[in-house]
Amino acid sequence: MTKKLLLEKIDVPGIKTYDVYRREGGYRSVEKALTMKPEEIVEEVKKSGLRGRGGAGFPTGLKWSFIAKPEGIPRHLVVNADESEPGTFKDRYLMEFIPHYLIEGMIVSSFALGSNVSYIYIRGEYAWITDILDQAIAEAKQQGWLGKNILGSGFDCEIYTQRGAGAYICGEETALLESLEGNRGNPRIKPPFPAVKGVWQRPTVVNNVETIAAVVPIINDGGEAYSKIGIGKSTGTKLISACGNINKPGVYEIDMTISVEEFIYSEEYCGGIPHGKRLKACIPGGSSVPILPANLLLTTAKGEKRLMNYESLSDGGFATGSMMGSGGFIVLDEDQCVVRHTYTLARFYRHESCGQCSPCREGTGWMEKILKKIESGNGEMKDIDLLWDIQRKIEGNTICPLGDAAAWPVAAAIRHFRDEFEWHVNNPELCLQQNYGLAHYADDIQVPA
Amino acid sequence: MIVFSDQKLMEVKEIISHYPDGKQKSALLPVLHMAQEEFGGWLSVETMDYVAGLLHLEPIEVYEVASFYSMYNLKPVGKHLLEVCQTGPCMINGSDDIIDYIKQKLNIQVGETTPDGLFTLKTVECLGACGYAPMMQYGKTYREHLTKEKIDALIEECKVKNN
C-alpha cells in the first residue's frame, strides 16, 4: 500500500466538517508554521523537492523564493482550482471531500509568502464545490485560523473564493490573473512574471490546489521526510485521476515508484480493463500530453519498466515518451479509435483558444476540421501531412502554452498511429462502421492475469 | 425591471470588499453569475447595462467579458438547461449516445430549446468529471454516470418541478 498523505483521512466520516477534521489532527501545520520564520517554511518546501502539481512540475520552493518584496506593496497567493484539462479531476476530489486540507495549506503558504489576502480561483462549473469551500473558510475563520492576528502571531489572513465562468484558458496563470481582475482571460506576455507583477500588478504566486495541500505534510513532518517518499526528482505523493476504459475510474494517491502496469492492472488502482479487453493506448498526464501506444506506455524504448513519475513518463522525450502533466490518466482499450479521440481533443482546443495569436486561433480550427474530415471518411493522404505541418507551425509560436498543448496530442497521434490515419483514408466506408484493430500495436503485450 | 433585491445588493457589496479599493471590476464575474441567476437564466443587454452601472464600468467592458466566457448565456435558454460533455473521455464512455437520446426524446437539436420553453440542450467540453462519465451539468450540480433511464428520470423531475 502506498503511503497516503492527502487522502489518508478521506474516508473518515464527517471529515468535511471542521470538528472532525480538527480532531483528526487538522490545522497542526498552522500551529507549527506560525512559530517558524517565513523563510524557514520556504526552506522546508525547497528541501521537500515538491514540484508544482498543476502540470508544469516547476519546483515550488524555488518559485516561492522568486516572489518580489517591494516596500509597501501587498503580495498575494492565488490558488489555481480551474481544473479544466480533459482527464483531470483530482483537485475537485480533494476540495469536495476534505476542503479544510486546502484551507490549512493556504494559511501556511500565505504566511510563508506574506499574503494577507489569498484567493482560490475555481472553475465556474464547480459551483457546489465553491459553496463547500466557502463553508470551510467560514468555519476556519470562526475558529480563529483566519482573520486578524491568527493565534496571537500578529499575522492577518483572509481567503476568498472566486468562480470563473467557463474557460479552460483561465487555468493558465496569467489568464487566471486577468480573469481575477474581471477581464477576458487573455494570457499576458511574460516577463514580467506573476512573482513580480501579478494580480493588480502586485507580486503574486499562483499554485495548484494539490501543490498547496502538499505543504501541510511538509510542514508537519519536515521537508526531508517528504523528500524521502518517491524517487529521484519525483518526491512525495501524487494524485492521479484515472478515466477511460478501466474498471475503477477515480482519484488515487500514489507514491511515484509504482509502475504504469501496476497502476492500470492492480486491484488497488484502476483494476484492469473492462471485459478483458486489451490496452491500446493511454494519455498519461491530461489531454495535452502525448498519447502513447501500449508497448511504449508500459516499457520505455530502452526496455525498462515505465514508472508513474515525472522522469520515467518523459523518458525518451516526445519520440517515445510522454509527460506526467496534471496527472489526468486516460486509458483507451482496443475498441477505441485514435483518430476520433484526437478529433474531440482538437475540437476542445479550438473551443478554448482565446484567439490572441493567429497560429493558435487559426491552427486549432484547421486541425479540428481536417481531423473531422479524416474521421468521417473524407480524408486524403495529403491531409495527414498537412495536419503534421500545421501542428509544427503552432508549437512554440504562441503567447501561452495552450498552442503547444493543442499541437502535441495531434503530433503524437500521427507519430504513433499514422497507419490508423492512413487506414481511415483508404477505407472511407469501413472506418465509419468499425475501428482499426489494435493487434498491430499490442500483440506483444502480455496482459497480466 | 432589472434590479437586484436589497439582499443581493448587500451580497454585491460583500463581494466588492474582497478586492483592494478601486478594483471593483474584479467583482464582474461573480456579479454576472448572480445576475444571470436572478434575471431569467441569461444576460440581456439590459441586464449587462445594469451590472455595468453597479460596478461603475462602461457597458462595453461588461459585454466584452460576458461574451468571452461560455457559462454566460447571451440568448434566452429554456427553464432547464442540459449541458452534456462531449470531450474524449466522455465520448469513450458513450456521451454520443446520451446526446442522441436526449435529442430524440425532446425532439430538438443541440443548441435548441423545446417549443414549450422548458428544455435547452447544449454540448460542452470537459467539465472535470471524466471518471464519472458520461455526465452533464444541470443547474448548479453535475449528473454523472448517465444512462437513458437517468435521463428519463431527470426529464420527469424537471416536468414535475414545473407544475
Ligand SMILES: Cc1cc2nc3c(=O)[nH]c(=O)nc-3n(C[C@H](O)[C@H](O)[C@H](O)COP(=O)(O)O)c2cc1C
Ligand atoms: C492552457 C493552460 C491551462 C492550465 N490549466 C491549469 C489548471 O487548470 N490548473 C492548474 O493548477 N494549472 C494549470 N495550468 C498551469 C498554470 O499555468 C500554472 O503553471 C500552475 O497553476 C502553477 O502551479 P503549480 O506550480 O503549483 O503547478 C495551465 C496551463 C496552461 C497553459
Ligand code: SF4
Ligand atoms: S496560444 Fe492560444 S490560448 Fe494562448 S494566448 Fe495564444 S491564442 Fe490565446
Ligand code: FES
Ligand atoms: S471529458 Fe467529460 S467531464 Fe471530462
